[in-house]
Amino acid sequence: MEFLFNLISGISLGSIYAIIALGYTMVYGIAKMLNFAHGDVIMVGAYICFFATARYGLNPLLGVLLSMVVCTVLGIVIERLAYKPLRQAPALAVLITAIGMSYFLQNAAQLLWTSSPKVFPSVVKGSVKLFDGALSVSFVTIVTILVCVIIMVALVLFVNKTRIGKSMRAVSEDKGAAQLMGINVNSTISLTFAIGSALAAIAGVLLCSAYPTLVPTTGAMPGIKAFTAAVFGGIGSIPGALIGGILLGIIEIFAKAYISTQLSDAIVFAVLIVVLLVKPTGLLGKKVSEKV
Numbered sequence: 001m002e003f004l005f006n007l008i009s010g011i012s013l014g015s016i017y018a019i020i021a022l023g024y025t026m027v028y029g030i031a032k033m034l035n036f037a038h039g040d041v042i043m044v045g046a047y048i049c050f051f052a053t054a055r056y057g058l059n060p061l062l063g064v065l066l067s068m069v070v071c072t073v074l075g076i077v078i079e080r081l082a083y084k085p086l087r088q089a090p091a092l093a094v095l096i097t098a099i100g101m102s103y104f105l106q107n108a109a110q111l112l113w114t115s116s117p118k119v120f121p122s123v124v125k126g127s128v129k130l131f132d133g134a135l136s137v138s139f140v141t142i143v144t145i146l147v148c149v150i151i152m153v154a155l156v157l158f159v160n161k162t163r164i165g166k167s168m169r170a171v172s173e174d175k176g177a178a179q180l181m182g183i184n185v186n187s188t189i190s191l192t193f194a195i196g197s198a199l200a201a202i203a204g205v206l207l208c209s210a211y212p213t214l215v216p217t218t219g220a221m222p223g224i225k226a227f228t229a230a231v232f233g234g235i236g237s238i239p240g241a242l243i244g245g246i247l248l249g250i251i252e253i254f255a256k257a258y259i260s261t262q263l264s265d266a267i268v269f270a271v272l273i274v275v276l277l278v279k280p281t282g283l284l285g286k287k288v289s290e291k292v
Helices: 002-031 038-055 060-086 091-113 139-161 163-173 175-180 185-210 220-233 238-258 264-278
Strands: 127-130 135-138
Touching: 002 038, 002 135, 002 139, 002 163, 002 185, 002 220, 002 238, 038 060, 038 091, 038 185, 038 220, 060 091, 060 185, 127 139, 135 139, 139 163, 139 185, 139 238, 163 175, 163 185, 175 185, 185 220, 220 238, 220 264, 238 264
Parallel strands: none
Antiparallel strands: 127 135
């Protein structure tokens, strides 16, 4: 039963990483940039939900929706103010700006909400007992896995079947050609940031519901691990984000359970290095040939 419990916990944690990884993989796939402030958007979303539910007594579902709205607006503002002016800038300039935005959000959170830890109230309470009570699984774990699957299916259908999704794929292939075909590239990129940030809010709430300590740096390490998951699965691939996130979560939980809690992060990144040595584009990544 211990093995099964760890497996379910790993899938649940990996589902959170997968939802966060979507923000990285979508922005990179369409705008060809890495938004390292994405992990801190998770933290903002968790704080908004915390104050809405714990301080002002709002229904948890409404708290999650409010968190999504705030993070969506925040994502658009970050893109317009920090990244849009650097659309033609070198990749290094964009990377430095992303890191700067990450530290800005962390320090702004410390000024607004202080650095003292807050106990996050779970949006889903209770648990279910399986195998005659031998195995107890929390409802948060079940909801996290279901939400991840629903989001992934909805996002794949959105990108492949809708007009806006086709615009996103066109911008991903060639921004110049897409613009010549009448696609508003700037709006498409802003929409990508909006979707990624809304999903980050959901991930932040689920993360803090499972691990109920909230501080201004809450999103930093999960953000890095989710980026690792995106690279692991093949950055730019939505199914790759799902597979990479779940595998990463399982590896981390099993490493903590059977090897060492102190070495679990090192083992996660070591596995990533091995995978990239064997398959540099990630598990589902495609090798792109560039004509000179």
